[in-house]
Amino acid sequence: MRGAFRNRIRLVLGAVVFAAFLILVRLYFVQIVDGANYAARADHQFAAGSSGLFDRGSIYFTTKDGTLISAATLSTGFLVALNPQTMTNPEAAYAAIDAVASSSLSVSHDAFVSAASDKSRVYVEVAHHLSDAAGQALAAENIPGVEVLRERWRTYPGGDLAAQSIGIVSYGSGDTLSGQTGLEAEYDSVLSRAGDTLYKNFFAELFSNVGQLLVSARAAHEGDLVTTIEPEVETRLTEDLTKVNAQYSSIGSGGIIMDPATGAIVALASFPTFDPNNLSQVNPSLLRNPLVENVYEFGSIMKPLTMASGLDAGVITPNTTYDDTGCITVDRAKICNYDFRARGITDMTLVIEHSLNVGASWIATQLGQSAFKKYFESYFGTTTGIDLPNEQRGLTGNLNTTEQVNFDNMSFGQGIAVTPVAMLRALAAIANGGVMETPHLVSGITLNSGITKQLSWPAAGPVFSANTASEVTRMLVTVYPNDAKLAMNSDPSLIYASVPVAAKTGTAQAEKPGGGYYTNVYFHSFFGFFPAYAPRFAILLYTDHPQGVTYASETLTPTFMDLVSFLMNYYDIPPDLQDVLPLPAHVPS
Amino acid sequence: MLHNPFHAFTPVSAAATFAGALFVSYVALIAFVMSLATLSVGFTQSERSDEATVATLEAQYLSDLAMITNTNYVALGYAKPATTVFVPAAAATALR
Known part of the structure; x- marks a missing residue:
């Protein structure tokens, strides 16, 4: 009897202790775990x-x-x-x-x-x-x-x-x-x-x-x-683009600066833009990010990719020559160099240096439609996977046609439209030994616990060989001195980089809304990376419908040179006088 | 022999003592939690205010950055160096 009573008491005691324990646990969670809430x-x-x-x-x-x-x-x-x-x-x-x-x-x-x-x-x-x-x-x-x-x-x-x-x-x-x-x-x-x-x-x-x-x-x-956005670089890029846009009354301009080895975007900007602190007066169309949501025909900055495809496939070497006639007729369509001039027997380096459309078309023909399609789908067949919403796929439908003129056009950047970030990802592979990285803006997430979770961005993979990348780089290095000289003739305050710079300009005819192209309205683009043989930065610039000017070398080369000069100083990039090409005494016309 | 209830250890008295102790602890904890909650409100408010102040300073910093970037140094009388001379990097051994 007495034992049973004790057991009941112990039971009640146990219940009380358990209840107390629950209350203590609850207090712990209220105060410590959920205290901030x-x-x-x-x-x-x-x-x-x-x-x-x-x-x-x-x-x-x-x-x-x-x-x-x-x-x-x-x-x-x-x-x-x-x-x-x-x-x-x-x-x-x-x-x-x-x-x-x-x-x-x-x-x-x-x-x-x-x-x-x-x-x-x-x-x-x-x-x-x-x-x-x-x-x-x-x-x-x-x-x-x-x-x-x-x-x-x-x-x-x-x-x-x-x-x-x-x-x-x-x-x-x-x-x-x-x-x-x-x-x-x-x-x-x-x-x-x-x-x-x-x-x-x-x-x-x-x-x-x-x-x-x-x-x-x-x-x-x-x-x-x-x-990964660096505020000073971002400020510089924004100001430079604003100036270009204002100077040439373009309908829009943009640029991306990326580390080609990792895909980390150091700066990206487009103009016109808006102040997010004051949205009441903002045109909703400005909220759209043209760097990932708009597609453009970039023109001649596509040629390095055509060249890389030809070299990687083994159908050409840097020393391969062809007879440049200035204009060719393909499928009853006429394709000409920008200046309509014939160069005669021409090697591959000159195709890049003089930006020859006929040469790029010749490479596309040598490559064949099937191989051309394979390479270009590896560049532009998927979205880049950048961590921004609404990324658009490129308009690459011409890769599925059989007319050779379409492939010739794509070889120099017409008839194929991609986003600026996709264009930069593909071109930056040249600066990264043929490997396309995934462009990204966020390097890590600092959790509320204080722990920083680093995000990994796996590479999209190799698209051509490292040897091909270095050969195309050598070709691109020959472009920069001429462009720089032209720009410095107009603005002597520009600084010629003290490291080798790989660069290419693109001047595309702008597409008409109903199809076809304007003959006097252009889309200008510029791609470059430096130091060419140990790249730290790859830069893509564009300006849409610039007024009163024809070539991208006039609009974007000064901007590119300013950015190179700024980045070299800001990041303390040492000069490489041994590999830098001298400024030409005159620019070949 | 007199029975001293304070010396008798029974389960009931132990439970009562323990319950009393728990009650006192509970009241004390509630008071503690209340005071901490009050402090937390104050600290949270202070933290938010500080964050807003930092945001203002950051806005000023970025604005100054833009102003510096936009500055035309030539217009201010500064000139680009006439010549630039690069000094070869010293060998590591030379630094010792």
Whole structure:
């Protein structure tokens, strides 16, 4: 009897101890594991109204020394809301708000007074993004019917720097703020902070989702993005493109600077662009990222790829010659060199150096349609896999035709349209021993736990041999001195690089909307990398519909030279006077 | 012989003592949690304010960067070096 009583007592004691243990566990999770969430909720209840404070991870630029600079972060301040039912003097309220936050008022005086007089409403937001000082000053006035509530919002310290690639946050079609474009959209699941349900049943939460309490799935993927974009290089590229666009009244210009060995994009910019801090006046078409969403016919910067294909297939060598007649007729279509001049017996290096369309067509013929298709599909048959949304595939339908003229056209960059990032990925293989890397913007994710998860970007694979890459590089190195000389004739302040530079210009006839090509409207492009025999940077530039100028060597060579000079100084790239080619005394016409 | 209830160790008294201790601990923990929560609110607010301040400074830094990039040094009277001389890199042994 006594033993049974003791057993019951022990049972009750055990239950009490177990309950106490559960409570302690619960306290541990409330305070330690979920402490930040509850603090945020408390913060929200302390200052805000019914909606939670916006929270989102940051996106960082990375300077060359590894310092992180915010590309997208959060600002904290106050919003002002009216409660018309308790408002006594709308005019006085307007005057008080206008005095401390005139620039933040989102309504006119008349709209303010009208809203404040509508007694059927209890909550009307009239001003956003007040600074702490302004918000606290207004709150201290304690105006009846005026509520000053804490607010957080997305801010982009760099303004228009890489705006189309960083992206924006907005409501989109839903009722929650989320990334809509650029990295904000691509990594939305990493950057967004899941909404917390404020009202949970204590016991239900305690006894359900035990696994989630022990191992937080959110903590495993929420974090901040660390990009490979270098802010100073990005600034330089943006300014240079802005100048080109303004100088030639182009409808758009863009550029990408990439490390060819890794695919890490150091800078990318396009113009026109927008300021993501002020979206109210932005044309929605500007949100589109032309570097991955637009396709262009790049013209002659395609020739190095044609040359690489021919060399790799073994149908030509650098010393192979052909008889250049200036123009040829293929399938009843006439193909000519840019200057209509015949060069006679010409070797392959001169095809690149003088950018000969007839020579490129000749290589395409030697290669044959099947091999040409195989190589070009390896370059452009898939998207690059860059970590930006809405990447478009190239328009490569002509690879599936049988008319030789289509292949000849593609050999010098007409009749095939690809995105700038796809073009750079393919061309950068020349600078990387024939291996195409995957272009990317994000190098790692800093998780909320503080751990940085490095992202890996496997190469797309070799597309031609390393020997082919070095032979094409030697050809491209011969192009740069002539282009530089021409540019320096116009602008003597330009600096001739003290390292060998591989480069190629492209001047494509712009396509008419209904088909065919304009004869006097162009798309200019420029590709180059340096130091040519140990490449650090590959650069692709373009400007669309430049006015009053014909050749890309006039529009983009100065920009390219400026970027090379800047990057050499900024990254302390030592000169290589032994391999650099001298400036020519005159440029062959 | 008098019975001293304080000297008697029974399961009931042990349980009561333990329950009392748990209750006191629970109240103490609640107080502790409340104070920590208050501090957390303050720290979170402070952290957010600091982040916003840093964002402002970063915006200023990037703006200055753009201004420097845009500066036309020739217009300011600076001239490009007339000649550039490169010094051969010293051998590693020369640095010792």
